[in-house]
Amino acid sequence: MLVVGGSLAAGVQNGGLYREAQLTAYPNLLANQMGINLKQPLFDTAHYNGSGYKILIRDNGLTFRYTQVTNHLAYVPDSRDSALIKYTEGVDNLALPFFNPRSAWKDFNYYASLNLPSTESQNFIPFFKRLLPDVEANDGNTNYLSYLRSQITPDFLVFDVGMDGHLRSALVGGDPSQLPAPEEGDRADKSEFAFLSETARKGSKGIAVNIPDVMDLPYFKLYTLKRLQSLCPECKLTVKAACGPVRPANQNDVLLPGEKIESLFSGKSDNEVLGEREVLSVDENCDETIGYRQVSWYNEYYVKYIAEKNNFALLDLYSLYKKINSGDYITDDGVLVDPTFPNGNFYSDDAIHPTGFGQAVIANECIKAVNARYGSKIPLLTTASYLKK
Known part of the structure; x- marks a missing residue:
């Protein structure tokens, strides 16, 4: 199995990436149910808090205030560019936190040349460099797409085009340059889908994941x-x-x-x-919200089209989030998914990314989609076991 995507597929929770969150990332839960040992770039037990994360202070105050977890972090001491300690083992989950897969073709030189401050997120760079040999800040030969193409062709591909581009655009007050637009030529040639199409031609099966309406997020x-x-x-x-x-x-x-x-x-x-x-x-x-609310065209025109053309399963995250956010979703093992913030069970403290339980809910929907497409019988997770005690 190989995983391509952004924050959701990486397992981001509570505004950061850390070992416990990585273990409950939905691709890892899916792999476990499929009997696959998914190699993840786990933070080691000495640096288990990874990039750090935030905890909401639940004092019923007038504003939302947080404490920041700052111990057992994985940053290189005295690093000027927030470098994370290198991960040198093999990796199957290549999803990058805070990364827009629609920018897969952009190299480090592109980001080094941006005029700062920029609305285009560079927060993914420490996570990407963590997986790479040492590269110069202005390296013009390394980008996410070239990195993917250097990997061994997987039997199964999880392709999460990621809501990070939409999310980043909204977080900075509306930046249309981060949103997708129709392109000329074959839809399968669009930069973020090129790798999926190439992999499918080599015989891979997989699942494509579309984008939810980010305006529904509690944040x-x-x-x-x-x-x-x-x-x-x-x-x-x-x-x-x-x-x-x-x-x-x-x-x-x-x-x-x-x-x-x-x-x-x-x-x-x-x-x-x-x-x-x-x-x-x-x-x-x-x-300024219309570009986020009208994401259905992208999901239909690109994601669904690419999935069907390559005989991939499709996880309709857009419809799933709509149902969850309406309060009408009950898991197969009988748990009501509560989307309210801050006391519900689906959203973590950052009001954007799912809890471990939320990731389990998404993993089960992946399993259903894969079983429906390929006639497999992958067992569902017991989501109740992922609820915080």
Whole structure:
């Protein structure tokens, strides 16, 4: 088995990657049920907290506050570029945290040449370099796609195109350059799908995973104008977005967590102006969320098409998340999946990525899709065993 993807397939939880989270990544759970020993780039037991992660302070406060786990980390001491300790063994799970697989063709020189600050995430780079021999910061020969092509052709490929591109675009206040667009030519030649098509031609089976509606994630609902008005009726909030006129905030605007919003909700301020990186504007002149809510075209035009063309199973993560977020999903072993934040069981403390239980739910849906496509009889997980005690 080989795994291609971003944060979800890598196992990111609570805003970071660490050993316990890696072990419950859905590709690993799927592999276990298939009787496959998936080689993961696990952080060792001395550095089990990996990149570190955050824990929500559950004090019923007016803002969401966190403590950061900073012990037993896997960073190289005194590293100037947040380098992680190298992983030198073989790896099957090549998913990279905070990586947009649609950028698979971009090399290190591309990222080194970006004007900073950039809305394009570079947070994946330490995780990628951890798997590679030493490379220069401006290396122009190494990219994710070339790295994938250097691997042995797998019998089974998990191909998660990743919601990281959509997510990153929304987190920075709407950056359309991070969103997919139709391209000329054969859809199978699109950069992020080229590897899947090449692998399938060599006889591999597998599963492709589509993208959910990231606007449904709790992160984008942590702070709302309705809640602010109930806490502080006299507070003024103005939106100065990239599109549309300067105006008072409305109930449809997506308020992004940050210093200004937290100042209002904590009572430290009663008047703030949100710039283009601090809000997703939604009104009659401008809707900065539409590119995320209309992801169905990408899922249909690209992901479903590529899966069917190559006889791959398809995990419809979009529909799964819609059902989970509506509160109507019960697992096969009878557990109600609770999407509420912060006290539900599906989302981890970062309000974006799933808990270990959430990963088990996704793994079971993978199993169902694979069984349906190939007529296999892979047993389902007991999801209840992944609930936090």
